[in-house]
Amino acid sequence: MDMLTIFFRSAFIYIIVLFLYRLMGKRQIGEMQPFELVLTQIIADLATIPMSEISVPVLHGVVPVLCLVLLHFFLTFLSSKSTKFAKFFNGKPIIVINPNGIDNVALKNLDMSIDDVFEALREAGFFSVEQVQYAIMETNGKLSVLPKSDFAPLTASDMKIENEESQIPVTLICEGKIMKENLSVLDVSREDVLDFLKKRKIKSVKNVLLLTIDRSGQVFLQKYKQKYETFKLTEGEIYDKIKLD
Amino acid sequence: MTKLNWIKVGIFFFVFLFLIFSCVLEDRMVVYALKNVRDYCYQIEMATEVNDGIVNGQVASLVDNLEYSWKRDEEKLCFLVDHKAMEQLGIEIVRLKTYIDEEEPIEFFTSLEIIKNYVETFQHFMGSSYKNFL
Numbered sequence: 001m002d003m004l005t006i007f008f009r010s011a012f013i014y015i016i017v018l019f020l021y022r023l024m025g026k027r028q029i030g031e032m033q034p035f036e037l038v039l040t041q042i043i044a045d046l047a048t049i050p051m052s053e054i055s056v057p058v059l060h061g062v063v064p065v066l067c068l069v070l071l072h073f074f075l076t077f078l079s080s081k082s083t084k085f086a087k088f089f090n091g092k093p094i095i096v097i098n099p100n101g102i103d104n105v106a107l108k109n110l111d112m113s114i115d116d117v118f119e120a121l122r123e124a125g126f127f128s129v130e131q132v133q134y135a136i137m138e139t140n141g142k143l144s145v146l147p148k149s150d151f152a153p154l155t156a157s158d159m160k161i162e163n164e165e166s167q168i169p170v171t172l173i174c175e176g177k178i179m180k181e182n183l184s185v186l187d188v189s190r191e192d193v194l195d196f197l198k199k200r201k202i203k204s205v206k207n208v209l210l211l212t213i214d215r216s217g218q219v220f221l222q223k224y225k226q227k228y229e230t231f232k233l234t235e236g237e238i239y240d241k242i243k244l245d
Numbered sequence: 246m247t248k249l250n251w252i253k254v255g256i257f258f259f260v261f262l263f264l265i266f267s268c269v270l271e272d273r274m275v276v277y278a279l280k281n282v283r284d285y286c287y288q289i290e291m292a293t294e295v296n297d298g299i300v301n302g303q304v305a306s307l308v309d310n311l312e313y314s315w316k317r318d319e320e321k322l323c324f325l326v327d328h329k330a331m332e333q334l335g336i337e338i339v340r341l342k343t344y345i346d347e348e349e350p351i352e353f354f355t356s357l358e359i360i361k362n363y364v365e366t367f368q369h370f371m372g373s374s375y376k377n378f379l
Binding site: 023054055056057059060063066067069070073 | 256257263
């Protein structure tokens with residue numbers, strides 16, 4: 001009987017914690033502010049107590065977790081309203097490399113060593129301090145690097161090349177299923193998609209692993225167990241229906 | 246404010262009210278259940294004095310009532326209070342009945358004192374006070 005109780009308690013607490021995390025946002029651990037990280041760790045600890053201890057009421061786990069979430073909402077609200085408050089709780093970004101080189105004082109304030117900076121630089125794709133104009137330690141612990149112009153990657157604008165604006169591909173079929181909610185994005189109907197497949201000699205939607213189309217008319221089509229193909233839509237098929245830019 | 250923000254504010258207030266409700270409910274229920282037990286303890290003590298002993302119908306009836314009352318309250322308290330924290334009280338109440346059957350007054354009064362002490366100190370250990378807060 002104990003096992004069954006533990007099973008239901010675990011499921012119940014899991015759902016509550018999942019709901020609360022969704023409510024707090026979608027940040028990954030690496031993107032969390034200090035108080036968010038602390039909150040996550042405490043909630044994880046608190047949630048496990050009533051899961052395994054049957055004598056402890058579920059409410060003894062839920063009440064402190066809800067209390068922390070409430071405080072989180074409150075702190076987030078205050079942080080959004082007051083810059084000073086946000087700086088106090090989250091800290092502020094600190095420049096660790098400037099045009100003069102490494103700022104030793106800033107590193108000491110951050111309790112960081114030169115090795116830590118080099119590691120962060122390498123993660124950012126830079127292997128020498130010479131390549132860096134500015135490096136800023138963000139409040140979430142990540143290093144943002146502005147390279148010197150000599151070492152910055154060449155872009156199309158540097159070469160004065162005119163490019164088409166990038167478009168977001170819209171998924172119309174995923175794993176053999178038509179994405180109904182995406183059809184309206186391209187102003188096409190289910191019949192249009194089926195017609196498109198028919199012209200491509202694909203018998204069923206179930207044969208398609210992935211079909212995406214963007215507003216420029218670029219298609220990505222991959223059938224199950226086959227290599228993908230990409231092409232531009234030709235006039236006459238679904239092309240006429242899509243709101244092309 | 247966006248619709249999502251309004252929903253968040255709604256949930257915020259709901260959680261806030263839920264927490265207040267839970268805390269007040271627990272406090273009231275624990276106080277009520279322990280007061281019942283304490284009242285019965287004093288009634289049992291008086292009954293033993295009036296009847297000059299523990300082996301009589303009135304004391305037995307009061308102990309039965311105490312057991313019934315505690316079991317009823319304990320079921321509700323299980324949602325709010327740690328089971329292990331209340332275990333001792335139930336055990337001592339059952340012992341009272343056994344001591345009446347076996348006619349052991351010293352053990353009976355010892356158990357009664359343990360119950361009274363438990364009731365008095367429970368609030369001290371578990372109740373809302375600045376000492377417990379710290």
